[in-house]
Amino acid sequence: MGDTPVRLLKLLSLLQVPRAWPGSELARRLGVSARTVRRDVDRLRHLGYPVEATMGAEGGYRLVAGSALPPLLLDDDEAVAIAVGLRIAAGHAVEGIDEASVRALTKLEQVLPGRLRRRVAVLGAATSAFPHGDGAAVDPRVLTALAGAIANRERVRFTYRAAGRLVEPHGLVAAGRRWYLPAFDVDRDDWRVFRVDRIRDPLATGVRCASRALPAANAAEFLRDRSYSLAPTHRAAAAVHLPADEVTRRLGTAVATAEPLDERSCRVVLHPDTVEWLAFRLTGLGCEFEVREPAELVAHLRDLGDRVGRAVRR
DSSP: OOOHHHHHHHHHHHHTSSSOBOHHHHHHHHTSOHHHHHHHHHHHHHTTOOEEEEOSTTOEEEEOOOSSOOOOOOOHHHHHHHHHHHHHHHHTTOTTTHHHHHHHHHHHHHHOOHHHHHHHHHHHHHOOOOOOSSOOOOOHHHHHHHHHHHHHTEEEEEEETTEEEEEEEOOOEEETTEEEEEEEETTTTEEEEEEGGGEEEEEEEEEEOOOOOOSSSSHHHHHHHHHHHHSOOEEEEEEESSOHHHHHHHHOTTTEEEEEEETTEEEEEEEEEOHHHHHHHHHTTOSOEEEEEOHHHHHHHHHHHHHHHHHHHO
């Protein structure tokens, strides 16, 4: 095997199998001398691949974990398995790896040969996962199309609630079991948030996006701010039967302020939020309390108490 680049790729493919490879066996498989194998190993190390040499009867060369991730070589079956796994993870918003799954799937599908893309499509169509939560199903192809447009900074056309939209996508955000796309709506000349499960037929136009500053620190913060702006929020005050320092420890100063009434109780003011979240914070303290304001929170807690009482009586 006289072609050095091809031989290096073959050597790297062998070393990615988790075992120690004797130099003599590598030389036999590559059709070269042991001296050439040693030189090729040095070339891989220079390229950033951490190849370790071990001594003894069971010694040889093996690839170990390094400080960075070098390019990987995958055979056909490995590439298909990873692509199908990433499709499932992306489509079901697996907590902690969802956005990374979309990015990785986008990169992988860009380089898959046509024959492997067909295999991935067939396996993807035949594979399902048990649904979790109440999030609407998202087509992984929509996610990868949007992720590609975001990476390339391209405008995208799609159908949203039966209407055509032309947007400049900024990022993808997984919130709970749903995906959202913060984007600049070109026709409406304003920033919008789109639910990805409602997006149909996304098409990158090839037109580059202008450099626009998102009106928030990042896409997740923009989604949170926009969601709160659409829901009524309230400031709450309550008398809580816990010491003020204990309430502060449990809720934190970013959520509430507590003023002592006596050694065992305090007046708590919760920062503006929805009545559902305020009720959750107060009941989560696990103690007696009396709500002073607002009336909406009082009504919500009364309704909540009635529902809990009916559930217990049943």
